[in-house]
Amino acid sequence: MKISKLHIDKFRHLENLDFDFTYQSGERKGEPLDKICFIGQSATGKTGLLELIYDYINYTFNCELINNSFSGSRFNIKKLDGILEFNLNNKKSIKIEYDTVVIDNHIYSYKGSGGGMVSKLIPLEENEPLYYFKANILSEGNLKLISTHPNDLYEKNKEYLDSLNTISLNTIFPQENRYIFDSVIDEKIWLNILNDYIIYLKNFTQKMSELIHLGLLSDTKKLEKEYKIWEKQNPKKLLEFAEKFNPLLSKIGLEIDKIDTRFSIPIKNVRKDEVIQISDLSTGTKQLLLTSLPLYELNTNNSIILIDEPERSLYPDMQMDLMDHYKNLAPDAQFIVATHSPFIAASFEPDERFILYFDEEGKVAVRRGSSPIGDDPNDMLKNDFGVNYYNKHGEEAYQKYISLKQEVANETDPKRKKELLLETVKLGDTYNF
16 A cells, blocks of 8 residues: 555645655656655644544545445544545555545545445455554553563463464454554553564473473583474564664664563663663663564555654664664555654655745645755755754854955965965864865
8 A cells, every 4th residue: 555646725724735646757657655754844734744644544444335425433534625545555546535535436425324235445355554653652651561571461461462362453453454653552552562572481481491390400401402492493583573673773782682581672782781671771762662663563564654753862873774774674665754854854765755844925835855865964954954054153153264265365465364264274174164
């Protein structure tokens, strides 16, 4: 599933906006973009666009088909005057308006209620994943399960965790492919994400206890042999996640510890060789973990993944590699992010960037990016963000630098010319003019 177009006649404070989310040139011209980046000042509507996309696609998947009409609850969605277009992986084309849905040129009109044959507007087997990571995902509640000892989690939730091996999550969460990750997420969703890690550590504890009761502590060679046989039959999924997550963590001297059994996802300080309490991790690392783990564990094939402000509390070097990290976790997803970071924006091609700005009438307008992918953040700020990257002190220094260069050019006294030249060079070196 990929979004391809959005036309807004009116949505909240946004009016008369056209978004063409397709490649504009090259071999893939006309195909939906693999990733989309919204840039813009506060109040230009970046978060509102993410909410619109999530709400209307989710709403469409929930709608029921009654004869040649559709119905569905509109309690949680704001009215869109406009059209949102997306394509399912089976190439089915869907256009959504507030009172109309067009599926492969077949028009269905909204009908609040009524009798007739009822089915799903889009069959369940055609529903594709949709996830929305909000900027407020970091919360004590979301960290609680990851911070709890896996064996304690198992004992507390034994019946539910055992049921995951016998029934589909669809039975418990009919919308298992559509989640909003905000400050309050149902515990069962986190338990589903952590299930493999919890069960592995429960089985590991049982096996170690069994080997100890057999008296193998005094025979380390036999103990190691028996453990390796068990380990081959019970591969540790944490190792696979570590392979994906550690390259980014290494930038801040951390890594997933592949041996520790106190946490579902143990993270250690490499320099000190000590596992860190989850609560003691930095804000950015916590948020990164809360986003990366679901992206790795959940089904992201043919999905749309929305992320608001992915740069929160992350140092620039982490931001520069963040989109590559996310694409590595979910290679078949279409990512749609809203950001204030030139480092995040530089991970997108110009065609993939949509800059929201206030025009001369104070209305929100949109244009595509111009800086090439990987461009210098200062150029990105100037070209796409429309921001002068010097503050007033830097601007004053730059104007002084320009003035000094002019004085050097006009000065006829050799001694004074040399003094001015030295002052100019010193100021230029200080600010890298």
